[in-house]
Amino acid sequence: MKTAIVDDDPIVCSSLSTIVTASGTAEVLWTADNGDDAVRLYEQDPANRPDVLLLDIQMPGTDGLEAARRILQRDKAARILFLTTFADKSYIAQALSLGAKGYLIKQDVKSVAPAMLAVMAGQVVLGSRVLDTLQLPGNEAQSGRQQLSVALSERERDIAELVSQGLDNRDIAHQLFLSEGTVRNRISGILDKLGMANRTQLAVAWIDAQRR
Amino acid sequence: MKTAIVDDDPIVCSSLSTIVTASGTAEVLWTADNGDDAVRLYEQDPANRPDVLLLDIQMPGTDGLEAARRILQRDKAARILFLTTFADKSYIAQALSLGAKGYLIKQDVKSVAPAMLAVMAGQVVLGSRVLDTLQLPGNEAQSGRQQLSVALSERERDIAELVSQGLDNRDIAHQLFLSEGTVRNRISGILDKLGMANRTQLAVAWIDAQRR
DNA sequence: CCATGACGATGACATTTGTCACGACTGTCG
DNA sequence: CGACAGTCGTGACAAATGTCATCGTCATGG
Numbered sequence: 369m370k371t372a373i374v375d376d377d378p379i380v381c382s383s384l385s386t387i388v389t390a391s392g393t394a395e396v397l398w399t400a401d402n403g404d405d406a407v408r409l410y411e412q413d414p415a416n417r418p419d420v421l422l423l424d425i426q427m428p429g430t431d432g433l434e435a436a437r438r439i440l441q442r443d444k445a446a447r448i449l450f451l452t453t454f455a456d457k458s459y460i461a462q463a464l465s466l467g468a469k470g471y472l473i474k475q476d477v478k479s480v481a482p483a484m485l486a487v488m489a490g491q492v493v494l495g496s497r498v499l500d501t502l503q504l505p506g507n508e509a510q511s512g513r514q515q516l517s518v519a520l521s522e523r524e525r526d527i528a529e530l531v532s533q534g535l536d537n538r539d540i541a542h543q544l545f546l547s548e549g550t551v552r553n554r555i556s557g558i559l560d561k562l563g564m565a566n567r568t569q570l571a572v573a574w575i576d577a578q579r580r
Numbered sequence: 581m582k583t584a585i586v587d588d589d590p591i592v593c594s595s596l597s598t599i600v601t602a603s604g605t606a607e608v609l610w611t612a613d614n615g616d617d618a619v620r621l622y623e624q625d626p627a628n629r630p631d632v633l634l635l636d637i638q639m640p641g642t643d644g645l646e647a648a649r650r651i652l653q654r655d656k657a658a659r660i661l662f663l664t665t666f667a668d669k670s671y672i673a674q675a676l677s678l679g680a681k682g683y684l685i686k687q688d689v690k691s692v693a694p695a696m697l698a699v700m701a702g703q704v705v706l707g708s709r710v711l712d713t714l715q716l717p718g719n720e721a722q723s724g725r726q727q728l729s730v731a732l733s734e735r736e737r738d739i740a741e742l743v744s745q746g747l748d749n750r751d752i753a754h755q756l757f758l759s760e761g762t763v764r765n766r767i768s769g770i771l772d773k774l775g776m777a778n779r780t781q782l783a784v785a786w787i788d789a790q791r792r
Numbered sequence: 793c794c795a796t797g798a799c800g801a802t803g804a805c806a807t808t809t810g811t812c813a814c815g816a817c818t819g820t821c822g
Numbered sequence: 823c824g825a826c827a828g829t830c831g832t833g834a835c836a837a838a839t840g841t842c843a844t845c846g847t848c849a850t851g852g
Contacts, residue, residue, distance in 0.1 A: 521828065534781030536808070550830050556810055566838085567809075568780045569746030575787060733798065748838070762800050768840055778808085779839075 369394035369488055372418035374406040374435065375451075376427040384422060384451075384480065393481040394420070403430025407438045410446070417443070420469070420484045425452040425459055426577070433459070436466050447487050451480065453577050455563030470494065474576065520558060527554050531567050532574040581606035581700055584630035586618040586647065587663075588639040596634060596663075596692065605693040606632070615642025619650050622658070629655070632681070632696045637664040637671055638789070645671070648678050659699050663692065665789050667775030681705065686788065732770060739766050743779050744786040 371394040375381045381399045388394050397418050400406040407430070410417060421439070425432035436448050449470040450463050463471050470493035472483055483493040520528060530540045537555070541548040555567060564570050583606040587593045593611045600606050609630050612618040619642070622629060633651070637644035648660050661682040662675050675683050682705035684695055695705040732740060742752045749767070753760040767779060776782050 523829070531780065532784060534776070534778065534784050536778060538808090547831060549832060552808095552810065553812095553830085556812090559810080564746070565810095566746065566748060568743065568783045571780045571784055572744060572746050572787060575784060735799070750838085758799095759801060761802060764838095764840065765801085765842095766799090768842090771840080777840095 369419045369484065370397050370416070371395070371420050371422060371484065372397045372406075372409065373399040373422045374401070374403070374427075374432065375399075375422075375424040376401045377424075380424070380474070387480060388422075388484070391481040393484055402427050403432060403435035406430075406435045410439050411442065414443075417446075420447045420449055420487050422449050422451050422480070422484075425450060425463075433462050433466065436463070436468060440467055449483060449487055449493065453573050457561065457563065460563075474573075520561065524554060524558050524561075527551065528558055528570060528574050531555060532571040532578075534571070581631045581696065582609050582628070583607070583632050583634060583696065584609045584618075584621065585611040585634045586613070586615070586639075586644065587611075587634075587636040588613045589636075592636070592686070599690075599692060600634075600696070603693040605696055614639050615644060615647035618642075618647045622651050623654060626655075629658075632659045632661055632699050634661050634663050634692070634696075637662060637675075645674050645678065648675070648680060652679055661695060661699055661705065665785050669773065669775065672775075686785075732773065736766060736770050736773075739763065740770055740782060740786050743767060744783040744790075746783070 371388060373381050373384050373388075373396060375384070378401065381401065385396045385399065389396060397416065398409050400409055406421075406423070410421065423432045423436060432450060432452070436446075436450075439446050439448065444467075447469045448467075449472065450459075450468055451472045451474060452459065453474050455471075455473055460471055469487045470483055472479060472493065486493045526544060527540060530543060535543070537548050537551045540546075541551045544551070546554075555570070559565065559567070559570060562570065562573070564573065583600060585593050585596050585600075585608060587596070590613065593613065597608045597611065601608060609628065610621050612621055618633075618635070622633065635644045635648060644662060644664070648658075648662075651658050651660065656679075659681045660679075661684065662671075662680055663684045663686060664671065665686050667683075667685055672683055681699045682695055684691060684705065698705045738756060739752060742755060747755070749760050749763045752758075753763045756763070758766075767782070771777065771779070771782060774782065774785070776785065
């Protein structure tokens, strides 16, 4: 199987390459660190396209969603597997409505190879936490628009930052002049938005996201 | 004030430089990414030595403790401020018995500048969690030797790894074929060894440590 | 042999964390 | 104006987490 990797973090790119290659799952045709390059490289040689494209969402400039949009416009058969840090409801909704073949969380790297195989086999793959994030029943109301709130509000980011420093709720409340209950509620909201199960996951993902 | 920074992670080096410089606390004379270079650079120009040396402990080759030992051997007046990831009891004990002027945890970067000022003023600075790690009463018994158990056992590392992936105790227990109670105990032990307060701190520090 | 330490387990306990259901205030936008 | 979103607060409750004391096995090394 042939693949290509798009991620603005060179560390992620190379470790993904290693994993994919070492597992014998696929050969890596090329990598890119931004959406524009990705689109260009994908269009370049129609005869030698990746079977599955691993695509990060958060990138400077043209992001993964936009890149996917453009690629799918030309090649309806493109198999795109999003591999990103957050299980943001808005991102997931957009990715899937675009026609992506999968949405994985960077957290569990080991699942990349099997996911690629599944995608090759025509399946759609969602990371464990991704599915939980979406409420399965028909998303009535809310027509087609989805301005849910990509990412977090400023206050939420403040709190996420402190969580990622290992502070407990009491300390966070003290530092932000809030009640402990509010902090708990805020964090609960953040976890819900990002499809995470606990503060540790938030801390880990947050650090990963900041390190850009 | 003049300073120098020693850390094997270039990202840490540069961000520390930025912080120290931007805060107007000190100018950075040089940086090094290993103990040997640090000793060499320190000895090089006795007339233009850093007032405070920021020193990481975990580095390939000659580590921070060894470097400090050698530097202090020649210059008893050297002011060394350890800045490292773990509040490991053994590390702290060694650092302080060597005559270091401080021991900070990388976690809270903002405290670096004030700590340097305090050290310049002749004080010894310990990060908040560092002090808690040491039992204040006379450490009777155990003479001078300290082979506590630098770092963690293999099993403990297994668990730390899973914690840093955001798994909860139940999942960790399941994945390692342990009881949940054992997992709790193991984590409790790890936190104690490293002077940390909760799993989130462990996760954050662990990721930081692995990213080398 | 015996001490030691890593490993695993249990049960009890206190604390922290996460959820839920509320109410209230604010500023913005159609 | 009303709808709405973001913010902050409370109280109650369930679940997860961390700590302790205590026990047993096993391997290793003096």
